[in-house]
Amino acid sequence: MKHRPLALLGAMLLGTGLVACSSSAEGTGRDDSARTALDVWLMRDSVSDAFQEEFEAGFEKGHPDIDVRIQIQEWEGIGEKVTAALASNDAPDVIEVGNTQVAQYAQSGGLTDFSDKVAELGGDAWLKGLAEPGAWEGRQYGIPYYAANRVVIYRTDLFARAGIDAAAIKTRAQWLAATEKLNGDGVQGIYLPGQNWFALAGFVWDEGGDLATRDGDGWKGGLDSPEALRAMDFYKRLQSLGKGPKDSDESRPLQAEVVAKGEVAQVIAAPGGAKVIVQNNPGLKGKLGFFPIPGKTADAPGAVFTGGSDLVVPVAAAHQEEAYAFIKELTGETWQKKLALAMSYVPNTTVLAGAVASDPGAAAMAVGAANGHATPNTPQWAAVEAKNPVKDYMTAVLIGRDPEDEAAKASRSITTTLNSGS
Template identity: 25%
Template sequence: MASNRTSAFTIASLALLTGLAPAGAARADATLTVATVNNGDMVVMQKLSSEFEKQHPDIHLRWVVLEENVLRQRVTTDIATKAGQFDIVTIGNYEVPIWAKQGWLAPFTDLPASYDTNDLLKPVRDALTYEGKLYGLPFYAESAMTYYRTDLFEKAGIKMPDHPTYTQIREFADKITDKSHQIYGMCLRGKPGWGENMAYVTSLVDTFGGQWFDMGWHAKLDTPEWKKAVTYYDDILKQDGPPGATSNGFNENLALFAGGHCGMWIDATVAAGLLYDKKQSQVSDKVGFAPMPVGDYAGGPTWLWSWNLGIPVSSKQKAAAESFVAWATSKDYLKLVASQNGWVAVPPGTRQSTYDSPDYKQVAPFAGFVLDAINTANPTGSTKEPRPYLGAQFVAIPEFQGIGTQVGQTIAATLTGQMTVDAALKAAQSATDRAVKQAGYQK
């Protein structure tokens, strides 16, 4: 948990500075409890929030910074029970429309014109909109891509294709793995969780022609497509991955790659700014990138994720909370990060103005690639066979948090040798079918 900061804020001055409060608003202190994930960009937000406090000298910010799986459990429990522990929560585009429909989130209806919602990239904005209203503001957004070490590829005499296949990726991983020097040809998420290992595994299953459910909501996990995808995942991590893969999520793999231990890594585009930042990455001048590989089926749903700031309806400080969320997701905040840490470090994927900036383009060779990946992301695309749900790396139903995490634990057991792939998929099939049947999806 992060240390607390205190200072002060008046609703009256907020009205003058942001236009969020009506004229004649009463003076009042506000204490905001902010729950966020321990990703690098959010840690920077916490550090820079003192600038917000200077502008609003009667606000108190209390920070709760948690590992991703723990954050999701704490926030989901709090918001579903309306306990009111948090005034601002960090949530994904998975939760926003589901929770808005449940009436758990407050809409953003008083944003000042200077916030410029039209500058938000349309796929990102649309994913946070329910019945015409925004229920989350994006802090950063991402698609997914393949990162690789250009020096290792050159040494091995291989070249990354413009559009790699998973067959090629496996061959490359075998060639550049050098375990005696702690260089692993492939790093992938192995930590169990619906938003950790299953985000990657689901995208892998999609491109191998599989899916979670058929049109009757019957689970489709014990199928040849899932077996091929999970066997690939299991084999490449055992043969070419780092030890202890089941402990590695996004942050751990980021640290491994930045420290020179990964030859390739397939994950979120948000990592690009961190890997190209010489302050944070030992291999900043040796990073190449390519699209996500494809398997047997091309053209399926594609990864789109955003970490967003939302306000629970249970918050007693909604006006103050909206003011902070607007500040932390604004153009001015991005400029503040750039002034402190350089343009390569700004939270990516949310605003067209970032990608129009000559300063950003100069230091971010991946900028155009990432912008195109987000603008063309298609989480509503078709799997090989028809499906009744939306989402590329998740299933957009409330029950998926529990289902995905349980299946993620089962898949992780194949990496540790506790279960075979066949046994894991049989168990996952049974558990998933039981969950959706109990929830009333199957007729």
């Protein structure tokens, strides 16, 4: 995942083709030469054609002196493209970036600081998993745009046959007991690949640990903490209640295809995964439901990795005031509600979670988003993911190696990488 969330989520949710476009003044009698052209980069599957058209029309009606020119960008290679834009004298005015990418761009000094605008933008209610990675060294550079996270997708028919009420599953202990009951007689209680480190991270956060923590001026890997070791023990117990491979992740094989082919009671995925399952097996239409990943206790949902995007403005952007006006409107209540309904995304604030109440998958996602987290907020985390000792650690434990020894090894690797400055 390119951190963005769930970068693959958008493709699963939508699969729509978007066209880069801008509003036209043809036939309106409007003189575009007198208007400010605002160049905006939004990512593939961030908005639908219909939403984009509606927003542009609404924004330009309220800001007749601004001509919004949205260009849809691809996730493949976007990091290099954004880095080059920030270093240029001809940067776009607004850029959508993956929430956990903000730190690496802010470190370069190429982003506008919005710290004095946080209160005006309703920052006290922003989702933590978007707001925290949007900040760097105490300053806010990324403005939360939308969120997405994983939920449990389950077979309603298999749950009913086993006499299990999914709505009653509120704790990890209850979830484990239900999964044990579901497992057997040709049914996998859950399909959980051995290297789903995003799921493990949620369990670590539930236990009060983290993947890495600040250590003076540096960082220290956290997989060898007592909290993280308890989380890995739970993961191992849950993973054993299915036939998920111990040495691969959600993409090898694609877990939605696995669920479509067999009797799998549950899978941890973004809600859009349900559409992929049904596409591969139309016979499962109407037989899939959703619930938030359960928490350690019933008073809060399970912690989840928050994927999604923030909006940033390059320091080199020519139209700072107009860029801020664009961000303020797109991330405000009116358009956040519309975006959530149009795209099945979670709005950027906790107070708008009800906007997706009519969408069962998005509603379950919104519940989990309230306990959303991000990976350690450092530009070097991308280098950790490139090697990903977390995956290697998980496989080692699942095949029977000593958890404490393997956790210490993985933590040392994370510590070295985070403090390398490369």
